[in-house]
Amino acid sequence: MNGWMGKIIKIDLGSGRQEALPVSPETRRRFLGGRGLGVKLYTDLCPDPLDPFAAENALIFMTGPLTGTVMTSGRYQVISRSPLTGTICDSSSGGSFGAVLKAAGLDGLVITGRADRPVYLHVHDGGVEVRDASTMWGLNTQQTQKAIHGQTPAKTSVACIGPAGENLVPFAAIMNDRDRAAGRGGMGAVMGSKNLKAVAASGNRAVVIADPEAYQAMNARLDRAVDKNPVTGKSLQVLGTSVLVNVINAHGMFPTRNFRSGVFNDAEGISGEKIAESLLQRQSACYKCPIGCGRTTRTANRNGEGPEYESVWAFGAHLGVSDLSAITEANYACNELGLDTITMGSTIGCAMELHESGALAEKMLWGDAGRLAGWVADTAYRRAFGAELALGSKRLAAKYGRPELAMQVKGMEIPAYDPRGAQGMALSYATSSRGGCHMRGYMIMPEILGHPVFLDRFSTAGKPEIVALFQDIAAIVDSAVLCRFLQFAMGISTFSEMLRAVTGLDFSDEELLTAGRRICTLERLFNNRAGFTRADDTLPPRFLQEELQAGSSRHRRVRLDEMLDKYYSVRGWDAQGVPLAATLTELGL
Amino acid sequence: MPGKIAVKFYALLRQRLGMSAIEVDADGLTILELLRRVEKQAGRSFLDDLLDPEHLLLAGTIILVNGENVRLKQGLGTPLRGGDTVDLFSPAGGG
Ligand code: SF4
Numbered sequence: 286m287n288g289w290m291g292k293i294i295k296i297d298l299g300s301g302r303q304e305a306l307p308v309s310p311e312t313r314r315r316f317l318g319g320r321g322l323g324v325k326l327y328t329d330l331c332p333d334p335l336d337p338f339a340a341e342n343a344l345i346f347m348t349g350p351l352t353g354t355v356m357t358s359g360r361y362q363v364i365s366r367s368p369l370t371g372t373i374c375d376s377s378s379g380g381s382f383g384a385v386l387k388a389a390g391l392d393g394l395v396i397t398g399r400a401d402r403p404v405y406l407h408v409h410d411g412g413v414e415v416r417d418a419s420t421m422w423g424l425n426t427q428q429t430q431k432a433i434h435g436q437t438p439a440k441t442s443v444a445c446i447g448p449a450g451e452n453l454v455p456f457a458a459i460m461n462d463r464d465r466a467a468g469r470g471g472m473g474a475v476m477g478s479k480n481l482k483a484v485a486a487s488g489n490r491a492v493v494i495a496d497p498e499a500y501q502a503m504n505a506r507l508d509r510a511v512d513k514n515p516v517t518g519k520s521l522q523v524l525g526t527s528v529l530v531n532v533i534n535a536h537g538m539f540p541t542r543n544f545r546s547g548v549f550n551d552a553e554g555i556s557g558e559k560i561a562e563s564l565l566q567r568q569s570a571c572y573k574c575p576i577g578c579g580r581t582t583r584t585a586n587r588n589g590e591g592p593e594y595e596s597v598w599a600f601g602a603h604l605g606v607s608d609l610s611a612i613t614e615a616n617y618a619c620n621e622l623g624l625d626t627i628t629m630g631s632t633i634g635c636a637m638e639l640h641e642s643g644a645l646a647e648k649m650l651w652g653d654a655g656r657l658a659g660w661v662a663d664t665a666y667r668r669a670f671g672a673e674l675a676l677g678s679k680r681l682a683a684k685y686g687r688p689e690l691a692m693q694v695k696g697m698e699i700p701a702y703d704p705r706g707a708q709g710m711a712l713s714y715a716t717s718s719r720g721g722c723h724m725r726g727y728m729i730m731p732e733i734l735g736h737p738v739f740l741d742r743f744s745t746a747g748k749p750e751i752v753a754l755f756q757d758i759a760a761i762v763d764s765a766v767l768c769r770f771l772q773f774a775m776g777i778s779t780f781s782e783m784l785r786a787v788t789g790l791d792f793s794d795e796e797l798l799t800a801g802r803r804i805c806t807l808e809r810l811f812n813n814r815a816g817f818t819r820a821d822d823t824l825p826p827r828f829l830q831e832e833l834q835a836g837s838s839r840h841r842r843v844r845l846d847e848m849l850d851k852y853y854s855v856r857g858w859d860a861q862g863v864p865l866a867a868t869l870t871e872l873g874l
Numbered sequence: 875m876p877g878k879i880a881v882k883f884y885a886l887l888r889q890r891l892g893m894s895a896i897e898v899d900a901d902g903l904t905i906l907e908l909l910r911r912v913e914k915q916a917g918r919s920f921l922d923d924l925l926d927p928e929h930l931l932l933a934g935t936i937i938l939v940n941g942e943n944v945r946l947k948q949g950l951g952t953p954l955r956g957g958d959t960v961d962l963f964s965p966a967g968g969g
Contacts (some may be wrong), residue, residue: 515923516934516967520886526968531884535938535961557968558888578968594968727969734967735934739945773934773967837941 287495288350288788289313290392293326294413296406298479299340299398303413306395314790315873318349318392320375321764321804323364326395327373328807334815337368337471338453338478340399346386346444346484347393349766353384353492354787355504356511357768359572361386361444361461366815367470368455369628369677370696370720373811374470377724377763378444380462381572382486385442389488396479405445405483407437411490418482422451425621426460429483438487445483446473447623449665453477454675456628457665460620464590465571468625470697470719495789503786507779511575514774516736521578521770522568526594527557529701534602536733536742537836538706540699541602542651543634544692544827547703548836551607555597564613576770584610592616592626598701599630600657604637611654618658622665628677631698633660635678635691636670644685647673689826695720695817704828706838707732709740709748712848713756715822718808724769726756736773745844749852757801764804803872806856806864810874819862822849877901877956881912887964890920905937906950908960923964925950934965 296303306326316322323345335342345364352358361383367374386394390411403418421432426447433443444461450473457473458466467473476482494500512518520528533539534552541549553559564584570577580591592600592613600612619626639645647670663671673681678691678698692699697720704711709728717725731751732742740751758777762769765780777794784792823829828843853860857868864874879900888894896916900908906929913919924935929950931937937944938961944952954960 515886515932515965520964520966521968523886523889524966528885528966529968532936532963532966535884535936535941535963537941558884558894561889724969729969730967733936734965735936735945736967737933739943741946769969770967837938 287493288354288784289318290387290390290490290492292391292411293393293395294391295395295397296413297398298396298400298404298415298481301415315800315803317761317764317800318352319347319362319764319766320364320377320760321800322349323347323362323375323393324373324804324807324811327364328811330395330397331366332814334366334371334811337366337475340479341397342366342475344396344472344475344479345393346396348383348387349764350788351765351767351783353387354494355573355767355783356507357571357574357576357771358766359384359574360766360768362763362766363459363467363472365472365475367697367719368453368474369471371815372695372719372817373808374472374719375763376459376467376469376472377766378459378461378465378467379571379768380442380465382442382444382461382465383766384572385440385488386486387492388490389486390490394484396481399478400480403480403482405433405481405485408484408486409488421482423448426623427463427621430463433483433485437485441485441487443483443485446476447621447665449623450474450477452665452667452675454624454664454667455677456625458619458623458625460623464620466620466625469627469722471625473623492787494787496786500786503782507775508575511771511774516773517576517770521576524557524561525568525578525580527560527592527597529594530556530597531558532733533702535837536706537833537838538703539602540598540692540701540703542605543603543638543690544703545638546835547706547833547838549602552602554607555601555609555612557594559609564609571768574768576768578770582613584613587614587617589617590620595700596626596630599626603630603634604657605651606654606657608654611657615657615661618661622662624661624665627700628698629661629664631692632674632676632678632681633657635682636674638690639682639685639687642687642690644687692825692827693721694824695821697721702729703833703838704824704843705833705841707742708745708844708848709742709752711824711828711843711845712748712752712852715824715845715849716752716852717756718805718812725759726752727759727769728752728755730772737776743841745847749848749855752852753855756805757798760801760804761797764800799872803874806868806872807874809858809862809864813863819849819860822862879908879954879956879958879960881908881960881962884961884963885966887920887923887962890923891916891918900954901956903954904950905939905944905952905954905960908954924962932965934967936963937961
């Protein structure tokens with residue numbers, strides 16, 4: 286088979302039984318791989334929403350037809366039901382784990398059941414071996430990877446959980462290749478609920494390329510395109526993702542103190558420009574990535590990876606903290622303990638506002654940089670006030686009687702763009718299939734950064750159509766599987782060209798866009814069954830009712846009511862956000 | 875000071891110029907004229923970081939006048955007044 290390895294294994298950790306899961310060529314073509322095929326297999330296996338921590342719940346590691354081939358193709362996706370949101374969830378991570386999983390002979394791994402003691406899985410030679418991990422339970426993510434490297438062949442790649450996943454913190458991450466994270470939605474906690482400490486992969490099987498000549502010529506051309514593009518060829522390399530700190534702050538939408546302001550006065554001090562001249566040791570890159578947006582950094586006390594833009598914000602402006610070393614060390618702690626930095630920082634900010642408002646006695650003070658790393662550790666181990674922070678912001682704010690102070694959608698915390706500064710981004714947050722996430726439809730690209738065209742960020746006209754299109758394209762890239770930063774240098778026609786060269790199938794742009802729509806609609810169907818309705822496609826009242834007071838987004842609020850009906854009709858969903866029968870027929874669902 | 879315009883440099887532009895801000899006497903100039911004057915005053919060329927050879931804004935270049943994107947005004951022909959603040963970002967991205 287070209288592109289795909291042609292093998293997905295389903296393993297039950299309770300009985301140890303494993304079997305090959307047959308997937309028809311037609312299903313592969315319609316859902317590609319990664320997120321799309323993962324969601325398809327997940328919803329076939331668990332059509333009725335299960336408790337995410339139930340033994341029967343499935344957890345799926347999935348690669349795509351492009352994994353292990355073209356540039357940025359080391360990635361993988363993890364799919365399950367999120368313990369944070371209750372929605373369908375897939376989480377993406379870079380590094381090389383995806384490529385190595387294919388080199389080990391598999392397109393994906395479907396895990397059900399619960400082991401009766403801690404185990405890890407070693408994938409090699411097209412099979413899966415269950416190994417004891419009792420001595421690794423309690424280790425942090427770096428210690429775990431080291432321990433597994435001691436028991437496996439050279440060049441083994443490991444995806445694992447830390448204490449946060451073991452302790453079922455609903456925003457626990459899966460970490461691989463040292464510091465790469467499948468961060469959002471708590472896939473690490475689902476792993477922990479199965480007593481599964483890690484999945485390791487090793488091997489050297491090659492992905493078969495359908496048209497090697499076209500493939501080589503295309504790669505040479507794409508290398509030049511990425512190199513020539515000022516964002517992928519230079520800015521991301523030199524300044525990393527945190528270059529956005531000053532960009533977003535200048536637009537008055539850099540969330541500050543739990544989104545009470547869009548302007549952080551100390552933005553310069555935590556910017557990508559500042560990181561480059563202070564903490565940065567060198568850039569780092571995922572498998573076959575010519576871009577290299579990663580940052581290897583050093584503080585006075587420690588060294589590690591990051592922080593990326595979202596983490597700089599979550600532990601910085603969001604909390605009123607401008608101490609770059611403290612932010613960086615909190616980020617290191619999240620990597621080691623296995624936590625999503627966005628939900629972690631956002632929940633701390635929620636607690637700070639709860640305290641300030643008098644609803645929470647625990648002393649959580651804006652700007653308290655010295656306690657960041659301690660709060661992270663307490664959350665991972667659910668000790669002291671960390672046991673409360675481990676709820677995530679939605680449950681925490683509800684518990685203290687102020688649900689409106691949680692800056693979340695469907696239970697997932699909104700990242701580092703105040704939606705009042707970009708109406709399309711607001712609609713994208715409200716309708717994303719996994720809650721308040723920017724990666725489902727990154728409208729900052731056209732609304733702020735001007736890629737591939739520039740759109741007026743305060744206008745709602747045409748936004749429903751573009752948000753749906755961006756969500757569909759994101760679903761394709763997440764299913765192929767490639768890095769979304771390629772989108773700064775290339776569009777849909779390049780992705781279809783890559784798929785043609787690798788798989789030999791005659792994918793057109795249209796077919797791919799339909800696949801993207803099919804995947805988003807399948808996710809919607811699951812969320813409908815899980816009880817999500819139109820009422821959940823909204824934003825915290827702060828964004829709908831309170832105007833920003835300073836900066837270049839001042840006097841703005843989100844006008845969701847101007848966009849939501851239109852969005853549903855573009856999607857072929859009814860007024861309650863339920864896909865119409867005709868839409869399902871058209872998409873073959 | 876009346877007549878003065880504060881110009882701030884970000885992203886790679888800052889590294890290229892080796893400075894983060896400059897004050898320019900530019901009352902009544904357009905953005906394009908301002909950029910040329912800044913090049914002269916700073917003693918370094920940088921227009922190719924922001925514009926293509928035809929002097930059109932590169933995809934991804936962000937120029938804000940008092941926080942508002944010039945693409946929503948008159949582009950490079952946007953007129954300036956003393957007291958304005960101009961933010962210049964060479965193309966940047968992240969996520
Ligand atoms: S651009 Fe960054 S995240 Fe994407 S593949 Fe390259 S190094 Fe990894």
